[in-house]
Amino acid sequence: MNAPIWDAVLDEIRREIHRRGTQPLHLQAPARPDEILVDPYRRLQGLLERLTRAERQLELAPLPAGDTSWGEEVRPGNKEHNLRKSAVRARLELLGYAPGAEGDSSTLRQAVRQFQQDAQIDVDGWVGRQTWEALDEFITLEPPLQLERWYPSGGSPCPALVRATALRLRMLGFEATPTDREELLAEPLAAFRRAARELGLPAGAEVPERQVVALLFDDELLLSIAARGLEGQTVLGPQDLETPEADATSRMLRRMVRNELWLQGYEVGDLRVSTQVAPGQKGLADGLRVYWSHRALPPGETIERRSKLIDVTLFAALQQDQGALTGDDAKAHEHVSSFVASHLEEFRQAWEHTIPCRPVFFIWDGVKRGARWLQKQIAGLSSLAEVVSKGVEYAKAFVWNMVRYVFQQGSKIFSTVRRAVAALIHGVQPFLDGSIRVGQGLGRVECQIALNGSLGVFIGSQASPSAADTLAARLEQMSQCLSASSLIFAEILRAELKLLKGPIGWMALLSHLVKDAPRWQSYLAQVAELPDHPDPTATLQFQTEAALEPPPQRNWLRRLVILAAGVLVVSGTGLVAWQVGALSRPTSSAEWLQLVGVILGLPILGGLAAWVVRKWLRSRLGL
Amino acid sequence: MATFKEALQGLANATANLSSLQVFTYTGDVNSVLTKDGGGIDWDQLFTKSKANDGALKLVAATKVLFDGDTYNFQTSEKLDRLDALLEIHEKSVNNSRLARQSLIQFFMDGLKNAVK
DSSP, X not given: OOHHHHHHHHHHHHHHHHHHTOOOOOOXXXXXXXXXXXXXXXXXXXXXXXXXXXXXXXXXXXXXXXXXXXXXXXXXXXXXXHHHHHHHHHHHHHTXXXXXXXXXXHHHHHHHHHHHHHHXXXXXXXXXXXXXXXXXXXXXXXXXXXXXXXXXXXXXXXXXXXXXXXXXXXXXXXXXXXXXXXXXXXXXXXXXXXXXXXXXXXXXXXXXXXXXXHXXXXXXXXXXXXXXXXXXXXXXXXXXXXXXXXXXXXXXXXXXXXXXXXXXXXXXXXXXXXXXXXXXXXXXXXXXXXXXXXXXXOTTOOHHHHTTEESHHHHHHHHHHHHOOOSOHHHHHHHHHHHHHTTHHHHHXXXXXXXXXXXXXXXXXXXXXXXXXXXXXXXXXXXXXXXXXXXXXXXXXXXXXXXXXXXXXHHHHHHHHHHHHHHHXXXXXXXXXXXXXXXXXXXXXXXXXXXXXXXXXXXXXXXXXXXXXXXHHHHXXXXXXXXXXXXXXXXXXXXXXXXXXXXXXXXXXXXXHHHTHHHHHHHHHHHHTSOOOOXXXXXXXXXXXXXXXXXXXXXXXXXXXXXXXXXHHHHHHHHHHHHHHHTOOOOSHHHHHHXXXXXXXXXHHHHHHHHXXXXXXXXXXXX | OHHHHHHHHHHHHHTTOOSEEEEEEEEEOGGGXXXXXXXXXXXXXXXXXXXXOSSSEEXXXXXXXXXXXXXXXXXXXXXXXXXXXXXXXXXXXXXXXXXXXXXXXXXXXXXXXXXXX
């Protein structure tokens, strides 16, 4: 490889690190797990610790595991990574929320809650998959946007979409302040309609606002229609980046190009400022210079001229890039991962320099565009030396996209691992508790679980079918959690062991895992599809029913016996009274004592007799 | 996490003794099988009490799965209320128990086997 140019690439990145005041990473080789070959339990423990260390060292940012109901129960085991927190903070700020300063988690949590409320998703202040994907949709410039979800036909947009619309308008150069009030966007949206119409886009007053919002969020459609519209355009001539942004339409065109190049991984400077060339500052012209440096120039053109020109030729080229989709995704993925694996040391250097430099960028935008760009480049290149020979700026764009690609894949894999950890804990929990119990009283259903998997199941005589179903569902959940997680951990153990036999580190492990990324995707889907707890309302309903005393059944035989006993006592008392009367009135103390004894004693004896009879009948008749 | 580690250790140890898997399903009056303090079911006494035939407790079904895959089943011949539902939950319990067991073996045994290859 051409070492001086590669060093220049790294120097360039180092300078950017210096400008940003961040520190380079220093990856350490992982400890070799020789001792854990013997004991699978220790091997698992070691694996989790090593993966956590790798995750930290590689600065990966997987989603927390607590994004399913069963994962919620193991939330203390989860953690939100700083890198992902930075990305969430940056995204919320762009949407106009106030997520607080770095380190202020409570304000961040509050902003997340506000966003969740505005997006009309589950409000828990926790950035799980649902919230992350919602942020992705609102922030990323790449389609698709689930318009029906955020802006139902015949309805109004959710507040979060209004904020995202404002952001999108700003990205295209329109004056739109961050707001969640739809009416405040009327003016910039009208300006967008005018500019879009001038470019031949379907955005006139007759087009419903919902459709205009859809167009605004479809960056690819916007670009392709504008490219076609420009072909026959006479009003809008070529624009020179040396000149100021004249009007809303030319500003929008320029910014569309800048957004597109940015998505592809080129350096285009600050996205918030004008696209006009400013001496001493990176800008759109720098991005275009690199862009044209590896493309076939139109006849008679120079890179210098093209780097300052926005015209139909440029739009046609960008549209051509969009159309140049690689046919076989799996094959393209294999090319990228093989390329990374065959340049591990250089890749490690690039990672160490790049990751701390642009943490937010890597988990942000241009994922699909960057990957597509990278796959296209790798198809025409045989080595990294060839990459760097095309120039420092081109190599930088290549490195950004390569690291970003691996970062995305690696984060997904580590998300799988995190979920597998949560699933394993959830699967092991019933063994730890020793039993699963549903309901109480006569409706109780309970299952005892031995460590070797043997079960004792008890179903109360008045257990409802829903209680039994709940128990069955929990057992199923337990076994499926164990099944999925054990499969994943066994796979990781195999991969890790194979790799750690040689003198290679986390980079090798990461690149190996990335190579198998499609398989990990299927694992992720499998873990994500694990059944959640049974419907809590059903359980609650059952528990409520069980907590109440069951309605008394009308047991006529029992009533008859009690009535008979009562009649016996009353008759006995009457008999005594009659007998006492027959004895005439007592005159002496002894007769008075006899009378009191008879009056009090006989009913007691009668009650005692009735109780004995009742007990006897109960035991014989099952009352 | 200490308790989770203990559980894992327990499971790891238990996988070494997987001679058979047993599932028993009972039904009846819960009061007759509660522990003295009334807090939980006295599982140790359950089998004995169900054989006492005092009517309060019934053994619905029992399954024993041997390590080689052979399975022995018992099913009550009494005409119990909701017998079909009880047998269904027994069957589900057996299946889930087998899957959980297989997963543990897969992890603690197969994982190790592959690791030392």
